[in-house]
Every structure is written in structure tokens, then in C-alpha cells.
Ligand SMILES: Nc1ncnc2c1ncn2[C@@H]1O[C@H](COP(=O)(O)OP(=O)(O)OP(=O)(O)O)[C@@H](O)[C@H]1O
């Protein structure tokens with residue numbers, strides 16, 4: 001495709017300070033058209049703040065760039081018309097019914113054939129029978145679904161979804177991702193924040209930020225490869241005690257329990273092997289395993305703590 | 311629990327300030343206003359007699375603190391129209407043969423025409439006039455002529471209460487109540503309009519949509535214009551059929567004035583809404599206006615009885631002007647030409663507050 005490399009988001013050195021705290025620090029980000037871009041980072045790392053700057057909800061203190069070809073600083077009014085922003089906290093009207101909320105959004109964006117659009121979206125949601133129900137009486141997961149539907153009603157070209165699946169059950173999450181992938185196939189671009197690793201793995205590319213700094217970006221395997229982590233899985237008796245002891249060893253960065261086994265990882269392969277050598281015996285079964293995304297992120301987070309104390 | 315509340319109270323600086331500032335301010339404001347009885351009421355004089363006694367009387371009027379001599383009028387009509395427009399509270403009518411009759415002991419009559427829309431303001435008029443006459447002639451006829459000094463009884467003071475001859479206070483209060491009710495509800499409802507969006511977390515969504523400040527504000531205001539009109543309708547019906555307050559003037563004119571008045575209150579409320587950081591603050595700001603609106607507008611106390619600074623504050627408030635329009639149209643039957651004078655301050659107020667609201671409205675979350 002010719003449009004494959006068209007950049008939907010292309011921003012440079014985006015910075016936001018609250019008082020003298022820098023919450024987003026000189027972040028560069030490029031997102032291509034039709035891409036599902038995952039935006040990850042620990043709590044308070046500045047994800048929501050960054051997204052708010054993209055859609056004109058917060059003024060950037062520094063930085064420039066374009067969003068859908070429009071200047072993020074000066075043309076936020078035009079950008080708003082073509083972007084769907086799903087807030088982290090449910091922010092539709094709890095005292096309006098589902099249908100009324102959708103209709104309200106449709107009106108504001110001046111959607112053509114508004115009634116049809118609302119009906120279609122209700123059908124897709126599977127809420128046609130409950131359309132008169134007040135949004136406030138929906139369960140958390142249903143609220144999230146309603147919010148997504150509302151964001152899509154004006155057929156935006158770019159969707160900024162801030163933790164869209166928080167509190168959504170696994171089945172609904174899968175449906176949700178299927179819908180996203182289908183829409184991405186049609187050329188929509190997604191920038192999604194999430195704390196779920198399985199969702200991160202579904203993204204075409206990822207960015208990871210901590211303390212407002214962009215630590216890495218790339219495809220899932222690139223991110224994992226970048227950290228040069230080596231991981232072992234161990235199973236055997238008294239894993240809790242083992243984990244405690246291992247964490248004290250130099251060369252071991254993480255020792256995390258996964259069900260009946262323990263994942264041990266470190267970036268220096270030799271130091272790691274030396275550390276686990278004493279525990280080779282005594283009923284423990286060791287196996288080298290590929291590092292996961294979560295191991296990679298925790299590694300990044302620990303590393304960033306040293307370089308950006310806050 | 312108590313500690314938590316106190317901590318939260320201290321965090322919210324603005325609320326804290328209002329909580330203690332408001333009562334102090336209100337006490338100072340109203341303590342002074344309430345204690346004063348009406349004085350310096352604007353008065354016109356129709357002087358048909360040129361004799362020395364009539365002159366004496368005129369200068370007595372000029373010197374008095376109760377009446378404030380505004381001007382001489384040539385005809386009765388002129389005096390009446392000043393009363394209608396509310397420019398004067400009284401017209402003193404000194405008849406042609408006043409001096410002559412007085413010296414002959416014929417008990418001449420002085421006609422005191424009073425705008426009795428506010429009965430409290432005019433109730434003291436006759437007594438005050440008697441005192442003035444007495445002291446004026448006392449000074450004039452000194453020495454050997456002292457025995458000639460006419461006593462107050464030698465002049466017949468006739469009071470003619472216009473517009474509300476029975477001094478029915480309901481006539482005065484009911485049109486005023488319309489202003490007060492509108493101010494209370496309109497300011498209060500809209501003061502909450504935007505802070506509510508913030509508190510429910512819906513503002514983030516609203517701001518992420520392509521809406522201009524003016525669209526949001528107009529959208530917030532417009533529905534309440536209808537609410538305001540419904541209120542006006544109810545009050546008018548009640549006042550007409552329950553309190554039997556007459557409507558002498560043109561009802562449409564009153565409704566037109568009400569439109570601007572409602573708009574001014576809504577604009578004020580929405581301005582508070584853009585300034586306040588939470589609903590409590592918005593409510594307190596609304597109270598900040600509602601109390602003066604009741605006390606300084608001429609609703610509770612005669613406007614002209616207030617100290618000058620309170621009158622200036624009152625003149626700023628839209629309700630003061632609306633009150634004059636409502637009383638004027640309902641009780642005096644004034645026309646469009648006469649309400650213009652009171653209408654433009656309301657419009658000006660609405661315009662300025664709306665501009666402030668648009669300027670203060672934040673398009674971003676920071
Ligand atoms: N309006 C504000 N004023 C001051 N500080 C703020 C404001 N909004 C956010 N912050 C701070 O900015 C930092 C980043 O917040 P942000 O909401 O962007 O984090 P996040 O990555 O979205 O976190 P989470 O995963 O918990 O949603 C936080 O430390 C927060 O305290």
C-alpha cells in the first residue's frame with residue numbers, strides 16, 4: 001500500500017510540566033496510518049497527559065508536530081473533529097440514556113444520518129434493547145463499551161484510547177480487540193494505553209514511558225530483544241523461599257512466581273548462571289525460557305528508577 | 311472524621327475565604343442599609359404663586375433633608391411625567407393664590423403628589439412637609455411679625471398617592487418578587503452548570519469535542535430562558551389573580567424586559583461557573599449576588615433611603631433596574647420610551663458578564 005508509511009501522529013519533544021514537575025519529558029512519537037500503537041508505562045508515568053496534549057486538552061509547554069497532518073499546538077480544533085478520544089474515566093452523562101448519549105455526541109460532531117448512525121452503533125454494541133437505560137446504571141465494563149461506541153460515531157481517523165479495557169471481562173476484551181483490529185484493517189489508527197501484557201502483545205508497535213521519559217519504542221520482539229534479558233523457569237519445592245533467596249543474589253534482577261514455576265531473569269547471562277548454580281540441586285528443575293514482555297518492562301522500569309529518581 | 315473535614319476545608323482556600331468573608335461583608339453592608347430611613351427623596355415643585363410666602367416655602371423645601379429639590383416644573387403634566395418615569399418621588403404643588411390666601415388666613419391647600427408604588431418610601435412625606443412649613447415660616451416671621459407666623463395648621467396639606475392609593479404593600483412587593491425569584495433561580499442554576507461538568511468528570515469529554523466556548527455557554531444558558539419565562543408566567547398569574555395586582559402597562563413590554571433580565575442573570579451565573587472551582591464555591595458566589603439583590607435593589611427597603619454607596623451598588627445590579635421596570639409597567643403603565651432608561655444598564659451588565667464568561671472559559675484542562 002502506498003499509504004503504509006503515512007504518519008498520523010508525528011510529534012517531537014512534547015513536554016508538559018505541572019508546576020516545576022516535568023510529567024512528560026521531550027517525547028518523540030510517530031504513529032503510522034492503520035497501526036495499533038500501544039502506549040505503556042507504570043502509573044503516573046504521563047500516558048494520559050501525553051494523550052491529552054495530542055487532542056488539545058492540555059497545552060504542551062514545549063514541542064511541536066502534527067496529528068492527522070494538522071499542527072498539534074495551533075490546530076487542535078480541526079484535530080478534535082477527526083479524533084475519537086476515550087477517556088480513562090467514564091466521562092459520558094450518567095443521567096442520559098445510552099441512546100441519548102450517542103445522539104448527543106452525534107449532534108456535536110454534526111454526523112450525517114445521525115439517527116441511523118446511532119442505531120447502527122447500538123446494534124453493534126448489542127444494546128439495542130437497553131437503549132433507554134441510563135448510562136449511569138450500566139456496569140463498568142458496559143460503560144467502557146458504550147464509551148468506545150460513542151468515540152466511533154463520528155468515524156474518526158485516529159482513536160486515542162486511554163485504558164479502554166480496564167475492568168472489562170476477558171470475553172469482552174477479546175471482542176473489543178477484534179473490533180479494533182478490524183477497524184485498523186480499514187485504515188483507522190489507534191493509540192492505546194494499557195496495563196495488560198497480552199494486549200500490548202497485540203499491538204503493532206509499542207512505546208514504553210516511565211517518569212515522563214520515553215524509554216523504548218518498537219515492535220514487541222524488538223522491545224524484548226533490546227533489553228537483552230535472559231530468563232529461566234524453575235519449578236520445585238518452596239518456591240517462595242527460593243525467590244527470596246534469589247533476589248538477594250547479584251545478577252538476578254527479577255524472580256517472579258507464575259503459578260507453579262518461578263521466572264528468574266537478569267541481563268548478564270554469566271552472572272545469572274552463577275547465581276542460580278547453587279540451586280541446581282535439591283529437586284529444582286531449571287529450564288531456559290524466552291523472556292516475556294512483562295520481564296522486559298519490569299527491567300526497563302527498574303533501570304529507569306536509577307536514572308530518573310523522582 | 312472531624313479532622314478530615316477540617317483538613318479538606320483548609321485545602322479549599324477559596325471556599326474558606328468566602329465562608330468567613332461573606333458574613334462580614336454582608337453584615338457591614340446591610341447593617342448600614344437597614345438602619346437608615348428614607349431621606350433625600352427627589353422632589354419637583356410646581357410653583358404657581360410668586361408671592362414671598364410661596365418663595366419661603368420653596369426655600370424651606372430646598373433646605374430640607376427629607377426632600378431633595380430637583381427642579382421646578384411648569385405644568386401639572388410635566389410633574390406627572392416625572393413621577394411616572396420615577397425621576398422624582400414627590401411633586402409639591404403650590405397653588406396660584408397661596409401667599410394671598412395664607413395671609414388672609416384662608417387655609418390654602420398644598421397638594422403633595424406622591425409616587426406610592428413603594429408605600430414605605432412615601433409614608434413620611436406629609437408629616438415631613440408639615441414640619442418644613444412650620445420651621446420655614448418660623449424663621450421668616452421673627453420679631454414683631456412673629457404673631458403672624460402661620461402655624462402648620464393654617465395650611466391644608468393634601469396628599470395624593472398615585473399608582474397605589476391604598477398603600478397596598480403587595481402591589482409593591484409582588485412585581486419585586488418576580489425580580490428576586492428570577493435572580494435566585496437563574497443565577498443559582500447556571501452557576502452550577504460548568505462546575506457540575508467538572509465534578510462529574512464529563513468536562514474532559516466535552517473539551518475533547520469540537521465545541522467553541524460560545525457554543526458551550528449559549529447551550530448552557532438557552533434552556534433556562536424558557537424556565538425563566540415559565541416562572542415569569544406563574545408569578546404574573548399569581549399576582550394578578552391572587553393578589554389582584556393590576557397590570558396597567560403593556561404585558562409584552564414587561565416580557566421583553568424580562569428577556570434581557572433573565573439573560574443578564576444567566577450570564578452572571580455562567581460567569582461564576584467559569585470562575586468557581588467546585589459546586590460549593592459556585593453556590594457561595596451566587597449567594598454573594600442574591601443577598602444584595604434582595605436588600606439593595608429596592609425590593610426590601612426603599613432604594614432612595616439607602617446611603618449613596620449602597621445606591622451605587624444597587625444601580626449595578628440588573629434587578630434594581632428590572633424592579634423599576636416591573637413596577638413601572640404594572641403599576642404606572644409606563645411605555646417603551648420610559649423603560650429604555652432602565653433597560654440599557656441590564657443589557658450592559660449582560661454583555662459584560664458574557665464577555666467575561668467567554669474569556670474565562672477554559673478550553674483546556676490546565
Ligand atoms: N492536572 C494536574 N496537575 C498536576 N499534576 C498532574 C495533573 N494531571 C496529572 N498530573 C501528574 O502527572 C503525572 C502523570 O499523570 P498521568 O495521568 O499522565 O499518568 P498515567 O500514565 O496516565 O497514569 P495511569 O496509568 O495511572 O493512568 C502524575 O504523577 C500526576 O500526578
Ligand SMILES: [Mg+2]
Pocket residue numbers: 047048049088162
Ligand atoms: Mg492514565
